[in-house]
Amino acid sequence: MQQEEQIWQWLEEVSDPEIPVLTVVDLGVIRAVEYLDEHWRISITPTYSGCPAMNEIEANILEKLKQEGIDDAQVKMVLSPAWTTDWMTEKGKQKLQDYGIAPPEGSSADKSVLFGEAKKVTCPHCKSRDTELISQFGSTACKSLYKCHDCKEPFDYFKCL
Amino acid sequence: MNKELLEYTLRLGDNALILGQRLAEWCGHGPILEQDIALSNIALDHLGQARMLLNYAAEQQGEGFTEDKVAFFRDVFEYHNLLILELENGDWGKTICRQFLFDTFNYFLYTDLLQSKDETIRSVAQKAIKEISYHAQWSAEWLIRLGDGTEESHTRVQSSLNDLWEWTGEMLTPDAVDDAMLEAGIGADLNSIKERWHQKVDQILELAKLEKPSGEWMQSGGKQGDHTEYLGFVLAEMQHIPRMHPEAKW
Known part of the structure; x- marks a missing residue:
């Protein structure tokens, strides 16, 4: 043990x-x-x-x-x-945020990402909610690509599947 | 060994493998960077699903079989994928159109396979359904964008839809293997999927301002191993290295 x-x-x-x-x-x-x-x-x-x-x-x-x-x-x-992203630890989510990748928001049971509108994601750089989905697919299989309208930075979002 | 189960597993695995291989041809050629990445990601999801399924097909065949052997050392007539997936990619509109027609089918298929009595197929479905739902949303959005886009995009995507239509019948028409697997509680009911598929396709085509083709004559044969001339070229590219160096390791 x-x-x-x-x-x-x-x-x-x-x-x-x-x-x-x-x-x-x-x-x-x-x-x-x-x-x-x-x-x-x-x-x-x-x-x-x-x-x-x-x-x-x-x-x-x-x-x-x-x-x-x-x-x-x-x-x-x-x-x-x-x-699912629910398996990721809270500590892991915090580390992602500090690294500049927006951590998965909410629970993977939220299927809004699959049907209809893309969800609002917080910019990991300036914490603005004024962000927009650029592409459902990003630099790796687990991420999608967003941009922030406030700090103008693009960022990766660890998608909720 | 259950012959029907093996063939059913190969059909699922080959669909994923051949579509993944076709989509990978777009890598570096997408119309814009984000969509190049999107298609590569989708190709990768299919490849991952193919690995799980072909690994299962290898297990069923027993000693001496591996996922690599199943993928790289079978010839055209031993492949069981749908014909629509081996056709050439064509332009962006045709690739999107094929993806939409297949994703929509695949979404209903894997939704039903979540209830499969076969533990491995059920587990693969639990993993894959999330990815497949994401693909289905993406390709439907693109079909709407192209169909309801410019005159040029509308004309081209409508023409692709007309060309691809005769290749859709095969996925919705059960044969003896489908019937046996449905009876065993392992496979999905294609007659029920057909209804849901038409509903969804009607709904998206309306949003995309595209006209549903009316042709009723359908191509068939891929599931049973009778393929178009295109599959040979896909396999030649995919298989030539492992066949030149059969025991090669990274």
Whole structure:
């Protein structure tokens, strides 16, 4: 049990390859840390189906555990329940904001993003609400692109799916 | 091994793979940067869904099969994607039009697959439905923008719609595999999807000021492995490197 907590702490030091301020724990992709058949098994879930970072996340987790002396850990991909932005920690959302990416607002159960009007998002630079969606798709699969009418800066929004 | 389940899995996986491959051709050629990125993102979502499904198809076939083997070492007649997805991209209007017709179908299909009795297909659907809904909204918005845009955009997108229409019948027409999977509680009911698809298409075409084609004769064959000449070219580009270097690793 003690070692399980220790592993969670080590995982807190593995960052997301695309958004390095976030750890894999902040992102909410770690589903379970278990000791099974004399191996530690880490279950992870993809943020988006085609997220190209998943292979690297898996490699980084194994590398980190190896550094800490666990050579035979296994990483298992689980699909269900599907990841949503609700799995991201509050700390993770704050880090995103500080990094200049608007964190997901509200709950993923809010489907307004899918049907009809784009939602209003707070500019991570000047906190203005006077922002506009430029493109539903951004620099990575998990983001869309906005601009701020007050500070005139464009910014990424971590979309709520 | 359940033959119908395998073919059903391949149909879902091949749809995602072939459309993803076609859309990836737009990378670097989109009309504006944001839309170039949009199509690349959508292509990536399809590729991710394809990986999960082809991995499942490999599992069903047992030892010696992997997702890569399934994707790279099958020939044209062993592919089960819908014909509309292998057609050439054409101009931006044609790509959008195909995307809208397919996304709308795919949205209803995966909504129904959320209830599938097959645990893997249900899990994939839970993951994919959020992405597919997002695609469907994006392509409907673009169809409206082009249809209700300039005279040029309207003319071109209407002409694409007329050309693509005969390729839509296949997705809405069940065959023996669809019937068996529906009976087993694994697959979706295409007759019910057909109704919802027409409703949604009517609604969006009206907003886009586009005329619904009236042709009733439909192409078919892709689901069963009879393809157009285009698929060979898609596969040649997609498969040539793994076939030249079968054991290559990064």
